[in-house]
Amino acid sequence: MDEWQSVSNRKDSEEITVIEAKNLTKRFGKQLVFKDVNFTINDGDFISLIGPNGSGKTTLVRIMMGLEKKTSGELKMNHKRIGYVPQFRNIDLDYPLNIEQFVRLNLKFTLSPKRRKADNELIKTILTKTKLTQLKDRPLGLASGGEKQKAYLAQALLNDPKILILDESTASLDVEVKMQLMDLVAELNQKYNLTVIFITHDYELTKKYTTRALFFEDKTLKEVKVSDVSEDMFEMGS
Numbered sequence: 001m002d003e004w005q006s007v008s009n010r011k012d013s014e015e016i017t018v019i020e021a022k023n024l025t026k027r028f029g030k031q032l033v034f035k036d037v038n039f040t041i042n043d044g045d046f047i048s049l050i051g052p053n054g055s056g057k058t059t060l061v062r063i064m065m066g067l068e069k070k071t072s073g074e075l076k077m078n079h080k081r082i083g084y085v086p087q088f089r090n091i092d093l094d095y096p097l098n099i100e101q102f103v104r105l106n107l108k109f110t111l112s113p114k115r116r117k118a119d120n121e122l123i124k125t126i127l128t129k130t131k132l133t134q135l136k137d138r139p140l141g142l143a144s145g146g147e148k149q150k151a152y153l154a155q156a157l158l159n160d161p162k163i164l165i166l167d168e169s170t171a172s173l174d175v176e177v178k179m180q181l182m183d184l185v186a187e188l189n190q191k192y193n194l195t196v197i198f199i200t201h202d203y204e205l206t207k208k209y210t211t212r213a214l215f216f217e218d219k220t221l222k223e224v225k226v227s228d229v230s231e232d233m234f235e236m237g238s
């Protein structure tokens with residue numbers, strides 16, 4: 001069974017909890033970032049993580065990814081395979097890799113011909129899924145913003161993640177390009193039951209694509225219905 005097959009087989013599985021937080025608290029020194037945060041994220045959820053600047057969104061996902069320590073409480077991660085797509089940053093025009101070579105960076109080096117063949121198949125599948133096949137030879141530095149973000153997305157999918165974190169990945173992209181990227185993520189979410197956590201300041205995208213919203217306010221995290229999400233929830237930090 002190839003790795004994508006194993007993802008697609010999850011579609012029919014029962015709803016399972018992928019992340020559970022109980023009384024999760026984070027401080028940086030004397031600064032309290034959030035206190036007693038409780039939530040559950042299930043397989044196949046498309047979550048928006050929203051709140052003003054400095055409210056704790058990035059800190060929370062860094063704790064999820066094991067890059068930051070919690071101060072107290074519990075965070076149960078039932079799946080360790082997490083894909084991460086960063087915020088768009090420009091790449092030098094003379095960056096030496098093309099799109100396919102860039103996506104391959106996340107592969108483990110192997111001398112085994114069997115593994116290399118399997119890796120080639122995997123890359124082919126992922127380039128297809130992310131609609132990058134026609135663009136695979138384009139130097140990354142010459143790719144458009146949307147194409148670069150798709151390359152990051154493809155790289156994040158290499159280890160067959162159960163959870164995909166988009167960290168303001170659509171910021172600085174044109175509206176149409178944002179929508180294309182989100183359409184692709186929504187397709188992966190629906191076809192393969194991939195759990196998506198989307199950190200965003202984008203009201204329109206939150207409304208259009210996400211099925212649940214977690215909102216940082218007053219140093220805690222609340223679930224709000226996506227239909228109740230309002231533009232003021234994205235305003236500058238207090």
Ligand SMILES: Nc1ncnc2c1ncn2[C@@H]1O[C@H](COP(=O)(O)OP(=O)(O)OP(=O)(O)O)[C@@H](O)[C@H]1O
Pocket residue numbers: 028033051052053054055056057058059060
């Ligand atoms: N390593 C760190 N050391 C000290 N303070 C930190 C550190 N990382 C984040 N902070 C602080 O923790 C708070 C939460 O930051 P965080 O980056 O999680 O917010 P955010 O909601 O992601 O903000 P934004 O929307 O602006 O990206 C901020 O006050 C920030 O300055």
